Amino acid sequence: MDRFRMIFQYFQSNSESVMNGICGLLALASVKIYICFDFSCPCLPRYNMAYGLGIMFIPPIALFLCGLILNRQSLVMLDEWRRPQGRRKKDLAVMRYMCSSIMQRAMVAPVIWIIVTLLDGKCLICAFSGSVDPETFVGFANTSPLQVQQLLAKVPCKDDELMRNNTSRKAVTRYLRCWSQALGWSILLILIIAAFLARWLRPCFNQATLLQARHWSNYIDIEQKIFEETCCEHSRLFAHKCILHFFKSIREEIKMHSFNLPREGEGAEGEEDLLRGITDQDQVNKLLKMWYYEKPPLDVSQATQR
Amino acid sequence: MDKFRMIFQFLQSNQESFMNGICGIMALASAQMYSAFDFNCPCLPRYNLVYGLGILLVPPFILFLLGFVLNNNISMLAEEWRRPQGQRGKDPAVLRYMFCSMAQRAMIAPAVWVSVTLLDGKCITCAFCTSVPVETLGNASHPSLSQGEMKRVLARIPCKEIYDGQELIANEVAIRYLRCISQALGWCFVLLMTTLAFLVRSLRPCFTQAAFLKSRYWSHYIDIERKLFDETCAEHARSFAKVCIQQFFEGMSTDLAATHCHSPRKAPADAGEATEKLLGITDQSTMNTALKSWHRCKPPLHLHPPTLPSGNGWAGEGQPPAHPSAPRREVAAYYSRV
Numbered sequence: 126m127d128r129f130r131m132i133f134q135y136f137q138s139n140s141e142s143v144m145n146g147i148c149g150l151l152a153l154a155s156v157k158i159y160i161c162f163d164f165s166c167p168c169l170p171r172y173n174m175a176y177g178l179g180i181m182f183i184p185p186i187a188l189f190l191c192g193l194i195l196n197r198q199s200l201v202m203l204d205e206w207r208r209p210q211g212r213r214k215k216d217l218a219v220m221r222y223m224c225s226s227i228m229q230r231a232m233v234a235p236v237i238w239i240i241v242t243l244l245d246g247k248c249l250i251c252a253f254s255g256s257v258d259p260e261t262f263v264g265f266a267n268t269s270p271l272q273v274q275q276l277l278a279k280v281p282c283k284d285d286e287l288m289r290n291n292t293s294r295k296a297v298t299r300y301l302r303c304w305s306q307a308l309g310w311s312i313l314l315i316l317i318i319a320a321f322l323a324r325w326l327r328p329c330f331n332q333a334t335l336l337q338a339r340h341w342s343n344y345i346d347i348e349q350k351i352f353e354e355t356c357c358e359h360s361r362l363f364a365h366k367c368i369l370h371f372f373k374s375i376r377e378e379i380k381m382h383s384f385n386l387p388r389e390g391e392g393a394e395g396e397e398d399l400l401r402g403i404t405d406q407d408q409v410n411k412l413l414k415m416w417y418y419e420k421p422p423l424d425v426s427q428a429t430q431r
Numbered sequence: 432m433d434k435f436r437m438i439f440q441f442l443q444s445n446q447e448s449f450m451n452g453i454c455g456i457m458a459l460a461s462a463q464m465y466s467a468f469d470f471n472c473p474c475l476p477r478y479n480l481v482y483g484l485g486i487l488l489v490p491p492f493i494l495f496l497l498g499f500v501l502n503n504n505i506s507m508l509a510e511e512w513r514r515p516q517g518q519r520g521k522d523p524a525v526l527r528y529m530f531c532s533m534a535q536r537a538m539i540a541p542a543v544w545v546s547v548t549l550l551d552g553k554c555i556t557c558a559f560c561t562s563v564p565v566e567t568l569g570n571a572s573h574p575s576l577s578q579g580e581m582k583r584v585l586a587r588i589p590c591k592e593i594y595d596g597q598e599l600i601a602n603e604v605a606i607r608y609l610r611c612i613s614q615a616l617g618w619c620f621v622l623l624m625t626t627l628a629f630l631v632r633s634l635r636p637c638f639t640q641a642a643f644l645k646s647r648y649w650s651h652y653i654d655i656e657r658k659l660f661d662e663t664c665a666e667h668a669r670s671f672a673k674v675c676i677q678q679f680f681e682g683m684s685t686d687l688a689a690t691h692c693h694s695p696r697k698a699p700a701d702a703g704e705a706t707e708k709l710l711g712i713t714d715q716s717t718m719n720t721a722l723k724s725w726h727r728c729k730p731p732l733h734l735h736p737p738t739l740p741s742g743n744g745w746a747g748e749g750q751p752p753a754h755p756s757a758p759r760r761e762v763a764a765y766y767s768r769v
Contacts (some may be wrong), residue, residue: 162550167611168604169568176611183618190625194632203636285603356648357655364656368663400670406732409667416660419517 140198140346144230147195151234155188159241166251166281170274173281177252181242185235192231198342199227201349219345222338236316243309246302247281254280257297264293366425369401374421375412376402450536453501457540461494465547472557472589476582479589483558487548491541498537504654505533511653525653528646535631542624549617552610553589559609560588568608569600671734677710679730683721684711 167176193199202223205215242248259265259273268276279285280297288294327335379402403409473482499505508529511521548554561582563569576584576599584596588605596602635643688711712718 163552165552165607165610165614167607169608169611172608172611176615179615179618183622187618187622187625190629194625194629200632200636203633204640207637207640282603282607286601357651360648360652361655361659364652364659367656368660372663400667400674400734403667404671404674404734409671409732413664418515420514420519422518 140343140350144196144198148192148230148233151188151192151195152237155184155234155238156241158184159238159245164247164251166247168279168282168285170255170278173255173278174252177248177250181239181248181252185238188234188238189231192234193227196227196230198223198346201346202227204349205345216338216341218334218338219341222335223342223345226342240309240313243305243312246305249305249308250298250301251281253301254278254297257300262293262296264291264296363423363425367421367423370425371416371421372401372403372412375408375415379403379408379411450502454536454539457494457498457501458543461490461540461544462547464490465544465551470553470557472553474587474590474593476561476579476586479560479586480558483554483556487545487554487558491544494540494544495537498540499533502533502536504529507654507657508533510657522646522649524642524646525649528643529650532650542620546617546621546624549613549620552613555613555616556606556609557589559612560605561585563588563600563605563608565600568604570598671732674734675730675732678734679725680710680712680721682730683724684717687712687717687720 164180166173202220205223206220208215255274255277257277259268259277265273265276276287276291277297279288280294282288283294403412468486470486473479508526511529512526514521563585565581565585581599584594584599585605587594587596588602588609591602594602712721
């Protein structure tokens with residue numbers, strides 16, 4: 126019991142680190158999914174933009190929702206938000222704190238996906254190859270507008286027969302990739318500066334409120350876990366009493382129907398005790414049949430009063 | 432017992448994470464199975480659709496059923512559903528909760544299979560290659576073929592080596608188009624699944640939290656009760672067997688002593704534990720007789736109290752009182768139908 130309590134306490138005190146661990150795993154998973162994903166631009170005029178921007182924005186939404194689902198604290202927060210007031214007031218500051226910490230953790234994986242996408246460049250090349258100015262590139266300068274759209278749409282596909290030997294294709298690709306990477310690094314820089322400022326300047330504002338909010342949000346989390354643990358323990362004891370009561374009632378019934386001298390428990394060896402008065406094949410069969418056909422009522426008050 | 436109880440409590444309080452672990456393993460297994468699977472499009476007009484959609488939809492169905500089969504709680508649900516009411520009422524909310532939680536976990540591996548299949552693109556390419564819009568993607572100037580002929584040509588798109596319609600529509604263009612549609616469907620499917628999961632998880636505390644807590648408690652209770660009952664029965668069976676065997680050896684030793692005209696060799700009061708455990712059988716031939724008797728006629732499943740002398744004959748199930756020694760063996764033979 127003590128060892129169990131120790132392990133449990135370790136997890137309790139480190140619920141923040143458990144959540145950080147999940148957040149990190151999800152971030153790694155998002156990079157891995159991007160690497161495994163076989164990006165293939167359709168190279169068709171209207172489809173390129175839809176595909177490119179879709180790959181850049183839809184997976185982050187799914188990753189964000191995953192981050193919310195996998196985080197246990199989001200359920201705790203929702204529970205706290207929707208519960209009836211009862212005798213315990215609700216503290217908006219605590220809920221705001223919990224909400225912001227959940228959102229921050231859930232945003233990590235989507236942001237990593239977007240940054241990796243931008244730094245790789247394929248999405249932006251696919252999406253915006255049709256939007257570059259053809260006049261600036263030699264190979265596309267002197268063609269009709271319809272044809273130029275078709276050609277530009279095919280730029281992301283290196284192996285297409287029209288693009289195989291086109292030198293301007295590489296120029297367009299480099300140009301778009303440069304923009305994509307610049308955007309990626311800029312976003313990364315802005316986010317890191319924002320995170321740095323937020324962490325550094327936070328103690329200057331409302332530190333006391335923050336400490337309170339953090340304490341009470343931790344408390345709510347721990348209270349929920351301990352409640353679940355207590356319910357488990359209670360149901361185990363309840364089941365134990367119920368089964369013992371059941372065995373006793375079967376023994377009473379057998380005593381009533383067969384006129385044996387009842388074998389009381391005192392002075393019996395340990396084994397006799399565990400037999401609980403059921404010493405016969407027919408008695409065991411009867412017990413098992415009773416267990417299936419008539420489960421005992423969920424009421425151990427008589428057992429505890431004995 | 433205490434250690435068992437501790438481990439049991441730990442697993443119980445972490446049953447959710449244990450089940451989640453199994454879900455995760457099944458999801459990884461389904462992704463691994465897909466990558467190990469050797470996809471072979473038949474490249475024939477009607478067979479393509481059947482093959483492609485079959486690979487897309489039949490394995491998820493199998494994985495869904497497997498998810499139920501591998502879940503230990505399915506027998507618990509069935510038992511709770513079918514048991515007679517007896518003295519304990521049945522709560523449909525508990526049954527619904529148990530079924531929903533099992534179904535949710537069983538849905539993960541099929542969803543992973545469908546997502547991986549769609550994101551890979553081979554199935555949709557194979558199934559819908561005959562529906563590619565040739566007018567927009569292909570050569571409008573190509574001499575028109577009959578419907579059947581066109582379908583036959585288009586059906587070969589996934590098989591690059593035998594494709595002969597390069598003038599009609601370029602192979603790479605068609606494959607890129609189909610793969611783009613497939614990947615778009617795949618990501619939409621992933622988004623839909625995560626949105627559904629999110630809604631299911633987040634709307635519950637808003638509406639039915641109290642009922643949910645009740646259902647969860649009682650479903651855990653039913654599980655624990657079943658496990659404890661099995662454990663108690665196992666303990667009982669062990670004690671039953673121990674006493675039965677002890678009584679068999681005692682009976683055997685008494686019989687043999689009577690046959691050999693010894694006084695029954697009782698273990699002296701200050702004998703060591705080892706002598707007591709010998710149960711009065713101390714030589715090879717006696718042991719051989721005991722083993723033969725154990726095989727030929729096992730004792731009845733009926734433990735008699737050790738304090739009552741054997742001549743008194745405990746009524747038991749209304750049988751005539753047993754006589755000592757030899758005739759008792761006859762009774763035992765009659766009973767040994769175990």
